[in-house]
Amino acid sequence: MASRTKQKEEARARRLAEEQARAERARRQRRMQMIGGVVLAAIVVVVAAIVISSGSAKKETGLQKAGTQQSNATMASINQLLNGIPQSGNVLGNPKAPVTMTYYGDYECPVCQAFTLQGGFSQLVSNDVRSGKVKVEYRAFCTATCGSPDPGVFNTQQVAGLAAGKQNLFWQYTELFYHEQGTEDSGYVTESYLQGLAKQITALKFATWMSDRNDPTLTAQVGSDQASARQLGVSGTPTLIFAGPKGQAAASEAVPTYAQLESVIKQVT
Amino acid sequence: MSVSDGQRVGVTAVTTNGASSRTSNVDRRLRIAIGVLCLIGIGIAGYLTYTHYAKIKVICGSNGGCETVQSSVYSKLAGLPVAVLGLAGYIGMLFTLFIRNELGRIATFGIALVGFLFSMYLTYREAFTIHAYCYWCLSSATLMTILVILTATRVIRADPITSAPKTVPRAERRRTERRQAARH
Numbered sequence: 001m002a003s004r005t006k007q008k009e010e011a012r013a014r015r016l017a018e019e020q021a022r023a024e025r026a027r028r029q030r031r032m033q034m035i036g037g038v039v040l041a042a043i044v045v046v047v048a049a050i051v052i053s054s055g056s057a058k059k060e061t062g063l064q065k066a067g068t069q070q071s072n073a074t075m076a077s078i079n080q081l082l083n084g085i086p087q088s089g090n091v092l093g094n095p096k097a098p099v100t101m102t103y104y105g106d107y108e109c110p111v112c113q114a115f116t117l118q119g120g121f122s123q124l125v126s127n128d129v130r131s132g133k134v135k136v137e138y139r140a141f142c143t144a145t146c147g148s149p150d151p152g153v154f155n156t157q158q159v160a161g162l163a164a165g166k167q168n169l170f171w172q173y174t175e176l177f178y179h180e181q182g183t184e185d186s187g188y189v190t191e192s193y194l195q196g197l198a199k200q201i202t203a204l205k206f207a208t209w210m211s212d213r214n215d216p217t218l219t220a221q222v223g224s225d226q227a228s229a230r231q232l233g234v235s236g237t238p239t240l241i242f243a244g245p246k247g248q249a250a251a252s253e254a255v256p257t258y259a260q261l262e263s264v265i266k267q268v269t
Numbered sequence: 270m271s272v273s274d275g276q277r278v279g280v281t282a283v284t285t286n287g288a289s290s291r292t293s294n295v296d297r298r299l300r301i302a303i304g305v306l307c308l309i310g311i312g313i314a315g316y317l318t319y320t321h322y323a324k325i326k327v328i329c330g331s332n333g334g335c336e337t338v339q340s341s342v343y344s345k346l347a348g349l350p351v352a353v354l355g356l357a358g359y360i361g362m363l364f365t366l367f368i369r370n371e372l373g374r375i376a377t378f379g380i381a382l383v384g385f386l387f388s389m390y391l392t393y394r395e396a397f398t399i400h401a402y403c404y405w406c407l408s409s410a411t412l413m414t415i416l417v418i419l420t421a422t423r424v425i426r427a428d429p430i431t432s433a434p435k436t437v438p439r440a441e442r443r444r445t446e447r448r449q450a451a452r453h
Contacts, residue, residue: 009448031371038378049346
């Protein structure tokens with residue numbers, strides 16, 4: 001009798017143990033499925049985030065790939081304009097030139113692009129700067145960039161130009177920026193964009209340029225450029241101030257022609 | 270024989286209780302560690318969010334890479350600064366720590382995993398696209414790496430049966446005691 005009770009107890013215990021083991025197996029399986037689901041969902045979320053992030057990196061930009069026909073043609077025209085003219089940092093032309101044109105600009109400013117490429121600037125460089133009569137000093141002043149969704153990039157982009165200036169190629173970089181300027185407010189100025197410009201300038205030592213960009217004096221220079229602009233009451237770009245033996249004068253037009261620039265030069269000489 | 274059975278039952282009970290207690294202890298420690306890391310993460314992401322909206326310069330090391338990274342296109346996702354997303358992630362993880370069941374543990378792990386994978390992507394961009402490092406971002410990525418390990422450990426180590434202390438009804442307990450006494 002006792003033995004039968006004991007057998008019953010044992011059978012019950014076995015049954016309970018089996019049920020418990022089954023329940024535990026089911027729980028483990030459910031848990032593994034939940035973990036698998038979470039891992040899968042996490043991967044989907046991150047892949048979607050990466051696609052969005054990479055997509056936003058493809059901004060509207062005129063950047064050309066180094067070595068392509070279009071890039072070579074752009075660089076050839078820039079070199080034709082600048083070759084043979086002395087450069088030192090952000091200054092283009094003979095350091096002893098009697099007239100200095102201070103050009104307050106912003107690389108993302110489309111009006112600066114219009115002045116540099118279509119206005120009187122190219123002719124001024126070809127004639128007066130090349131002859132040693134005028135030198136041009138570029139100073140950074142945040143206008144278009146500061147109105148864009150990414151104003152923080154202003155310092156980075158202007159420092160990129162000044163770093164090229166340490167190899168006396170500031171004006172190649174600046175001209176190229178304006179040639180390949182992207183759509184305003186589209187946030188096209190990215191690290192790859194800035195590097196893409198640098199790679200097109202064959203004379204530029206890329207590694208040196210990269211390391212020069214960390215030079216704190218260049219950041220300070222952008223800061224002091226902006227401070228001097230504020231002191232002078234500069235409110236837009238391009239602002240062109242001429243200084244010569246007879247004093248100072250500013251160009252009143254937003255995109256002055258060569259003739260208009262010449263008339264301002266006459267006022268100061 | 271019956272004594273031996275009784276001893277075995279007793280030993281099993283002690284072992285299970287001990288394991289349960291150990292599991293709960295480990296879980297508690299893991300929750301504390303995760304909570305502390307989340308608070309540090311909230312500090313980092315909160316600071317970066319503040320500097321972004323207050324338009325002030327991020328305190329950075331001598332290389333000044335923070336500004337380059339912060340001004341890059343990768344610092345935003347669909348127009349939202351990634352620092353804000355990080356802040357939301359850390360707060361979310363902290364919140365799920367208060368959900369003391371399997372779902373809570375898995376939710377914490379899920380958020381940590383998303384944060385970890387996205388941090389790895391951003392670190393890759395820093396190294397190979399932006400060519401600049403932001404120490405705040407790297408610190409956050411390190412936190413996310415530790416958090417994904419801790420939260421995964423918490424999910425794996427949790428015993429679904431014993432993790433929640435179970436109250437045995439008094440009648441059931443008496444029946445078991447009677448049965449064991451009858452065996453002796």
